[in-house]
Amino acid sequence: MSGLAGELPSIRTLSAQDLEATSATLVAQVSVGDYGWVWVQILANPDFELPGEESSPPSYWAGPVFLEGEEDPTVVEFLQRAGYQEPSGDYAAYLKYATESQAGWVGVAYGQTLTGVEVRDYAIPLTLSYWLRPQYAYGTGVVSAWGGLVEVELVVAGDLRLVRYLHLWKGDPPPDSESVRYVNGLKPSWQLWSRFEHDLTSELEDMFPQVEYFSISALRLGVLIHKQEAGLCRIYWLFDRVELCKGEPGVYVYFEYRRQGDSDWVTTSPIPVSESGQYQVTVTGLAPETPYEFRAVLEYSEGILYGEVLTLTTPRYPGDVDGDSRITILDVRLAFQAAKGLMELDHAQMLAADVNRNGRVDLEDVARIAGSLIGSPLDGTEDP
Ligand SMILES: [Ca+2]
Ligand SMILES: [Ca+2]
Numbered sequence: 540m541s542g543l544a545g546e547l548p549s550i551r552t553l554s555a556q557d558l559e560a561t562s563a564t565l566v567a568q569v570s571v572g573d574y575g576w577v578w579v580q581i582l583a584n585p586d587f588e589l590p591g592e593e594s595s596p597p598s599y600w601a602g603p604v605f606l607e608g609e610e611d612p613t614v615v616e617f618l619q620r621a622g623y624q625e626p627s628g629d630y631a632a633y634l635k636y637a638t639e640s641q642a643g644w645v646g647v648a649y650g651q652t653l654t655g656v657e658v659r660d661y662a663i664p665l666t667l668s669y670w671l672r673p674q675y676a677y678g679t680g681v682v683s684a685w686g687g688l689v690e691v692e693l694v695v696a697g698d699l700r701l702v703r704y705l706h707l708w709k710g711d712p713p714p715d716s717e718s719v720r721y722v723n724g725l726k727p728s729w730q731l732w733s734r735f736e737h738d739l740t741s742e743l744e745d746m747f748p749q750v751e752y753f754s755i756s757a758l759r760l761g762v763l764i765h766k767q768e769a770g771l772c773r774i775y776w777l778f779d780r781v782e783l784c785k786g787e788p789g790v791y792v793y794f795e796y797r798r799q800g801d802s803d804w805v806t807t808s809p810i811p812v813s814e815s816g817q818y819q820v821t822v823t824g825l826a827p828e829t830p831y832e833f834r835a836v837l838e839y840s841e842g843i844l845y846g847e848v849l850t851l852t853t854p855r856y857p858g859d860v861d862g863d864s865r866i867t868i869l870d871v872r873l874a875f876q877a878a879k880g881l882m883e884l885d886h887a888q889m890l891a892a893d894v895n896r897n898g899r900v901d902l903e904d905v906a907r908i909a910g911s912l913i914g915s916p917l918d919g920t921e922d923p
């Protein structure tokens with residue numbers, strides 16, 4: 540994980556404002572700390588620019604992982620190498636793979652395990668980018684397909700799924716299986732560097748439209764080949780500046796709310812936040828005279844912060860004095876009796892009857908309630 544040093548963000552849930560029968564404005568106090576407006580790079584040292592041995596793989600790229608039918612490759616090495624006119628810095632990653640295996644799909648990959656790369660919905664952009672270069676191929680006469688591979692491992696609803704960006708040099712990709720989704724990664728240039736960038740968020744949304752939450756558990760670099768027959772095949776690929784980024788503002792704020800007693804939260808759209816301050820969202824479609832709980836949520840590169848859970852209770856519809864969710868002549872009569880001092884209303888009735896919000900129930904309220912009953916104010920005046 541790449542951790543940013545400095546001040547952490549924070550969030551507080553503030554009291555709801557502008558309570559209406561079916562809507563309320565939720566407010567959060569946000570401090571972005573040092574996390575406003577940054578691309579957050581999730582992979583550790585993806586540029587392969589490490590001090591140390593040119594011939595040793597960066598330690599956090601674990602492998603090899605044998606793909607498909609591979610069991611015992613003749614050569615598999617993942618090296619840090621200079622001298623290939625890398626697009627950035629001094630070093631690139633160099634994957635050497637030679638195999639004499641039988642016919643079928645085989646491959647190898649090196650991977651980096653990721654934690655905390657969570658997608659809670661598809662609003663926050665997640666971008667995967669890298670440089671690729673096919674460096675050397677020998678014996679591809681026994682091969683019907685081969686390509687460089689960038690593999691994303693996801694945990695979707697508890698299941699491991701793979702998304703493979705397969706940059707085929709030759710042939711067709713393996714048929715899709717249930718847990719693997721192949722994406723045409725386009726063909727890189729032979730012995731030249733090519734830059735690829737994937738809007739992972741929208742590609743994953745296409746693949747898993749019903750899923751709102753998943754995490755990325757690993758990212759791997761490798762090669763995949765399909766052999767038509769046994770025989771030696773050697774393929775070397777180069778990778779550089781492999782980046783998985785989440786952003787672009789480092790801080791997103793949204794609200795979660797639910798009817799008291801419900802188990803599932805309703806989530807508002809994340810707001811990208813670059814400066815500290817108050818943020819508010821008006822939620823609609825609430826039920827009148829119903830208690831809700833809500834909290835402010837802040838998501839950033841290092842995790843998710845929750846504000847305190849507060850409650851609100853929506854009032855009755857304006858004019859619905861008796862609280863049956865309809866305006867009828869009974870509401871007019873109750874308001875009239877209250878305005879004339881013939882009866883006292885309770886607090887909820889009082890709030891519903893005082894439609895002009897001047898703090899008391901009077902004949903103007905009665906006229907408006909009666910007006911809403913027949914569709915227009917009785918005295919012909921418009922609402923201020
Ligand atoms: Ca480099
Ligand atoms: Ca009513």
Ligand SMILES: [Ca+2]
Binds near residue numbers: 892893900901
């Ligand atoms: Ca009034």
